[in-house]
Amino acid sequence: MPDHSSSPSVAAAPAAVSSTPTAPTAPTAPSTSAAFPAAAAFADAVSFPTVVRPRGALPAGAAAWNAQRPSSMPHQRYLPIHERVELPAVDPSSRIWPTRRVDTAPLWVSVDLRDGNQALREPMDTPRKRMMFDLLVAMGFKEIEVGYPSASQTDFDFVRHLVEDDAVPPDVTTVVFTPARRDLIERTFEAIAGMPAAGGMPRVVVHLYVATAPVWRQVVLGHDRADLLALARDAAEHMARLAESPRSPDVRFQFSPEVFNATEPDFALEICNSLSELWDACPQRPVIHNLPATVEISTPNVYADQIEYMDRHLARRESVILSVHPHNDRGTGVACAELALLAGAQRVEGCLFGNGERTGNVDLVTLALNLYSQGVNPMIDFSDIDVVRETVEHCNRVPVHPRHPYGGELAYTAFSGTHQDAISKGLAHHAALAAAQSVPEGRAPWAVPYLPIDPADVGRSYEALIRVNSQSGKGGIAHLLNLHYGLELPRGLRADFSRVAQEAADRDGRELVAKELWEMFQARYLAPVHRGPILLSSWRTAEAAPGEHEFVAELATSGGEVRTPRRGIGNGPLAALTALLAGIGVEAEIVAFSEHAMDRGGTSLATAYIEIGLNGTERWGVGQDTSALTASVNAVIAAVNGRLAG
Ligand SMILES: CC(=O)SCCNC(=O)CCNC(=O)[C@H](O)C(C)(C)COP(=O)(O)OP(=O)(O)OC[C@H]1O[C@@H](n2cnc3c(N)ncnc32)[C@H](O)[C@@H]1OP(=O)(O)O
Numbered sequence: 001m002p003d004h005s006s007s008p009s010v011a012a013a014p015a016a017v018s019s020t021p022t023a024p025t026a027p028t029a030p031s032t033s034a035a036f037p038a039a040a041a042f043a044d045a046v047s048f049p050t051v052v053r054p055r056g057a058l059p060a061g062a063a064a065w066n067a068q069r070p071s072s073m074p075h076q077r078y079l080p081i082h083e084r085v086e087l088p089a090v091d092p093s094s095r096i097w098p099t100r101r102v103d104t105a106p107l108w109v110s111v112d113l114r115d116g117n118q119a120l121r122e123p124m125d126t127p128r129k130r131m132m133f134d135l136l137v138a139m140g141f142k143e144i145e146v147g148y149p150s151a152s153q154t155d156f157d158f159v160r161h162l163v164e165d166d167a168v169p170p171d172v173t174t175v176v177f178t179p180a181r182r183d184l185i186e187r188t189f190e191a192i193a194g195m196p197a198a199g200g201m202p203r204v205v206v207h208l209y210v211a212t213a214p215v216w217r218q219v220v221l222g223h224d225r226a227d228l229l230a231l232a233r234d235a236a237e238h239m240a241r242l243a244e245s246p247r248s249p250d251v252r253f254q255f256s257p258e259v260f261n262a263t264e265p266d267f268a269l270e271i272c273n274s275l276s277e278l279w280d281a282c283p284q285r286p287v288i289h290n291l292p293a294t295v296e297i298s299t300p301n302v303y304a305d306q307i308e309y310m311d312r313h314l315a316r317r318e319s320v321i322l323s324v325h326p327h328n329d330r331g332t333g334v335a336c337a338e339l340a341l342l343a344g345a346q347r348v349e350g351c352l353f354g355n356g357e358r359t360g361n362v363d364l365v366t367l368a369l370n371l372y373s374q375g376v377n378p379m380i381d382f383s384d385i386d387v388v389r390e391t392v393e394h395c396n397r398v399p400v401h402p403r404h405p406y407g408g409e410l411a412y413t414a415f416s417g418t419h420q421d422a423i424s425k426g427l428a429h430h431a432a433l434a435a436a437q438s439v440p441e442g443r444a445p446w447a448v449p450y451l452p453i454d455p456a457d458v459g460r461s462y463e464a465l466i467r468v469n470s471q472s473g474k475g476g477i478a479h480l481l482n483l484h485y486g487l488e489l490p491r492g493l494r495a496d497f498s499r500v501a502q503e504a505a506d507r508d509g510r511e512l513v514a515k516e517l518w519e520m521f522q523a524r525y526l527a528p529v530h531r532g533p534i535l536l537s538s539w540r541t542a543e544a545a546p547g548e549h550e551f552v553a554e555l556a557t558s559g560g561e562v563r564t565p566r567r568g569i570g571n572g573p574l575a576a577l578t579a580l581l582a583g584i585g586v587e588a589e590i591v592a593f594s595e596h597a598m599d600r601g602g603t604s605l606a607t608a609y610i611e612i613g614l615n616g617t618e619r620w621g622v623g624q625d626t627s628a629l630t631a632s633v634n635a636v637i638a639a640v641n642g643r644l645a646g
């Protein structure tokens with residue numbers, strides 16, 4: 001048995017935080033909507049060093065095998081996070097974030113036009129920016145970072161375009177981004193002159209950023225902590241001064257300690273608190289502190305601890321909006337944002353479909369629809385996700401991956417047999433449940449296997465759900481024939497045809513679309529009625545006496561030559577037909593039979609499925625006709641011919 005009780009290794013307590021344990025109060029499970037009072041109650045419980053837990057020991061055999069795996073990569077170059085970044089000391093028993101759940105949407109901020117745009121091979125021009133802006137507004141974003149006006153004439157001009165075209169709706173807040181340089185701050189204020197800002201809280205935000213992490217301070221900016229604080233304060237004061245000018249709209253302020261996630265916790269706190277005080281944060285004019293994971297460097301739980309630390313310790317907490325801005329270098333941007341929300345974040349900056357520097361900003365589509373899938377109103381409209389995706393692809397000139405959560409072309413598609421089977425049964429069950437509850441399907445509770453949300457909610461159709469290749473099974477193939485051609489294949493025929501379809505998909509190594517399946521189906525089960533050796537050139541049937549049916553037919557050879565009429569007697573028309581066939585030496589027995597009407601524009605076509613046994617082997621045939629009897633007769637002949645042709 002693996003030993004799970006071995007004592008955890010404990011990282012050295014960061015110098016800047018106390019390591020005196022404080023008995024924590026057992027946390028309850030507050031929702032994020034009740035975050036502030038709860039956070040305040042725990043504000044003093046942060047004191048134990050970070051615990052790094054070893055993974056469980058492997059069974060001896062597996063450990064030996066694992067140790068043999070070669071690696072030529074120099075992994076030793078990379079220090080683990082707790083050896084290169086000072087982390088907040090957290091008493092594991094006092095952490096709040098693991099006990100919470102998110103039950104309301106945060107304030108969403110799209111940074112597509114700034115952080116997303118700065119990462120593009122071809123940054124957007126004004127028409128593309130405007131298209132993106134209009135999309136964001138239409139989707140319901142209430143806060144949009146519209147650019148970095150001091151970066152380029154294009155960025156400046158776009159902000160002016162929004163002002164001059166009166167393009168900003170009264171309930172939308174615009175954010176403009178600036179570094180801590182007086183000349184660039186002045187240019188930023190020039191760009192927003194005349195920007196509509198009235199209403200409750202000022203609706204223009206000027207966003208100041210400066211990197212605070214040690215490597216950036218030393219290598220990029222050449223500043224120590226004191227110099228950096230002075231630089232940020234000087235910029236913040238300049239912003240406050242410019243905001244007083246009559247040309248300035250009524251603004252709020254935002255600060256981002258760039259690379260917050262690699263910054264010493266006490267320094268991040270010091271610089272944020274200093275600016276809250278300088279800008280006189282108050283509930284009517286809160287300051288936004290935006291804490292970016294500029295480059296992801298750790299597991300999301302570490303980011304959550306960092307955010308919870310700030311949530312507990314920020315001064316003027318009720319006058320601060322705590323915002324996060326995760327990137328996706330480790331592929332965990334969404335997880336970081338979600339845990340940050342649990343940890344006290346109230347606002348999330350990100351981009352649609354995760355565009356952004358390197359591996360992208362956090363993806364707002366996934367975040368919002370993850371909430372939706374938990375029954376939480378995401379406050380953003382994704383009811384036509386394909387339009388959103390196509391517009392974003394057009395503006396960014398970057399394709400969205402087909403497997404992108406919720407919005408990718410293949411996000412709701414199943415190729416594999418057991419998934420198709422489950423989805424097809426699940427959809428039928430869902431429809432029946434909705435009918436039983438007398439509610440539209442779109443309102444009935446959703447519980448369809450393999451589909452986290454109803455694709456119809458985001459404007460996707462069920463038609464694309466199931467697609468067939470060599471991994472598919474009978475359920476999926478039958479589903480496609482049903483969806484596109486109205487066939488209700490009996491169970492035995494499903495299995496029979498899926499072998500045929502799989503062989504073809506395997507041979508060609510590609511997907512089979514519904515039309516191809518239908519053509520294969522016709523060729524195997526319907527067409528043999530016209531492809532000898534037995535061809536009925538004309539036939540009739542009648543009930544000669546109660547319970548005694550007669551079937552009379554002229555048989556033709558496949559060469560067209562008509563033979564003498566033949567006659568068979570049986571207890572039904574099909575029994576009489578098999579008796580007729582027996583008369584010419586074809587001993588066919590009907591093993592399975594089903595039929596149904598097809599609702600095709602009032603033509604009332606019938607389809608019959610018949611399995612016969614002949615010479616010790618079974619074979620399916622299918623017939624379609626406006627007469628149910630003709631359909632059945634054709635199905636028998638098709639099955640017989642199929643069997644005789646081998
Ligand atoms: C994480 C982020 O996304 S941050 C945003 C990044 N976005 C962009 O950079 C896009 C727009 N940027 C630009 O157009 C230009 O970089 C400008 C206009 C802002 C500045 O341009 P330039 O003056 O030519 O400088 P350059 O591009 O080389 O930037 C580096 C300089 O800015 C300094 N700097 C970097 N960040 C900041 C900051 N937040 N505040 C003040 N100065 C900063 C660097 O220390 C360096 O200064 P140095 O030249 O004295 O060594």
Ligand SMILES: CC(C)C(=O)C(=O)O
Pocket residue numbers: 115209210256257258259290292293294295325327
């Ligand atoms: C400075 C901020 C908000 C940023 O874009 C980042 O850190 O990625």
